[in-house]
Amino acid sequence: MAKIRIGLLFGGRSGEHEVSINSAQAIAQALQTGENDHKYDVIPVYIQKNGVWIAGETADEVLESKTPLSPEDTNPYQLWQFPPELQEVEVWFPVLHGPNGEDGTIQGLLTLMQVPFVGSGVLGSAVGMDKIAMKMAFAQAGLPQVKYKAVERSQIWSNPCIFPKLCDDIEAGLGYPCFVKPANLGSSVGIAKARSHSELEAALDSAASYDRRIVIEAGVTARELECAVLGNDNPKASVVGEITFDSDFYDYETKYTEGRSQIHIPASLPEKVIKQIQEMAIQAFKTVDASGLARVDFFYVEETQAIYLNEINTLPGFTKFSMYPQLWQATGISFEQLVDKLIQLALEK
Template sequence: MKLAVLFGGVSSEHDISCLSAASILRNLDKTRYEIYPVGITREGQWYYCPACDADCVENGEWERMADKVPALLPPDRSVHGLVLLQNGTAETVRLDCVFPVLHGVGGEDGTIQGVLELAGIPYVGCGVAASANSMDKSITKVIVEDAGVRQARYYLALRYDFEKNPEGVVRTAADRLGAFPVFVKPCSQGSSVGVAKAGDMVELAEGLTEAFRLDDKVLVEEFIDGHEVECAVLGNREPVASTVGEVAPTQEFYTFDAKYKDESSKLYIPAQITPRQIETVRQNALRVYTALGCRGLSRVDFFVTRAEGEVVFNELNSIPGFTSISMYPKLFDAEGICYPALLDRLVALAMEEHHGDR
């Protein structure tokens, strides 16, 4: 099977994408797949890297390799793959499947999925609508609320309103939520990029100012004092939920650095909550996954409140991290599905979904 692995990308999560892709490349069965590593620079240039191994992807050396080949992925079903441009010629490589290991904008927002749909190429993960809806946290909120799943109370702030009347937006957000602290989150960023905890009006204004540098829409959410837990979901029409893992960051909350740079953060599998709470998280993860129309995979994050043990939805990640310390592969490893077997299942689900649609 000719399998392209897309990594890098134009988002703020470029480096994390490379780390995830490196782990995937190390664990793909080389006897089963003919692998085409395709890196996308921060500027949006595509390169096929024929001599690129996992280490080169992880350390960024792939961008400096002399033998990388400019590549295109045209939305033309007769091509059904990559066009490689070298030595004044254009060579076509027909692909069987694509694994887009692209976090954030350009990867999880439905754009790359739209290109692959037009090209008629099967791909791992959620479709266009599910990707777009789960990437935009404000849209996710509406869908999850309709599904009847408890989530943090929130206020949606818009850049246009903030630029006209910043004091008014800050005051309205504070009044709507009623108490500090609150969390400020850009609607379409992942890996906690741009997230800030605000303990008063001044910090709320600062958090909104920074968040609006990254997005046109920003959520201000109530603070939930609880265990931060995560559930991995796998499947198309009959998805299954893993056991539940818990993140115990040593920093004040699970920031970008806590996720990827601070090795003192601890992961517990299973989570340090009751069996009944674990089952509630699992069932709610499936409800959210189904309501958003996800397929293939997603990681669904929750809080379990310390005071009352209530399960509260946080967010869904349609292309979760796949690094060596990422929760998604670890959760299914705990279920007896090792990393290489998990990758095989994801590719098989992509092929099943593609052929089932046609």
């Protein structure tokens, strides 16, 4: 049988460019291991930070070295001159975290190419990326969430008379501590914890510099749990994992600094709670019309046994040390089997 040519798409125009390269390297290795090596040929396609698409030896070198190219290394006029290797791709495996990667934009382009691709389509990706749209969809589905308020940049920057009133309303409705988040960024970028009026003002101003849509969530003392979902129309949920950390909250530095956080798989939980989380993870997956893969994050308050849905991530980190593949490893699906299954799901879809 002829091998299936997999277009491994990585890099991208987001702050998670380097994370994407790490994930893609792990997936490339898995596609060249064991049975997968007899089934697939990998065509690395690298998107620079300036948006230029590169294939061939240069893409291979970036993947191997895990070192991004400088935008000065290519001609910006090549922006929409796609490499000829793209014509050979039979299935796309996009590994692009964050904006312009998991928000529906690249999924729309791949859909127009009429080539199967791994992961959610335009709708699932877009709703899964925008925290406000996501929360509205979850609320409509009756999924429990912490209290939140959505605001726009114009409410923060455009009118100095409105801003103090906005902060007063947030303070009265959510209290302290609360978390201020840009609606459309990943990896905890731009997120701040506010414990006072002055910290809230500073956090809102900072978040508005990242995104025109901002969400503020009530703080809750809870365990942070995660569940992986795999499938299309009949998705399955993995065992449940837990993240613990030594900082005030799970920010970017904590997430990507070795030794600052720990993963516990499986999490030590009552069987009833595990089942509830798995059921809610699948419901969240279906609510946003996700497909292929997703990681769903939860808050669990032990004192009351309350479970709150935090968010869904339709293109989670994918190194061998990332939570998503580790959850499936603990469920009985190896890393190599997982990437194979995702490709088969793309063809099925």
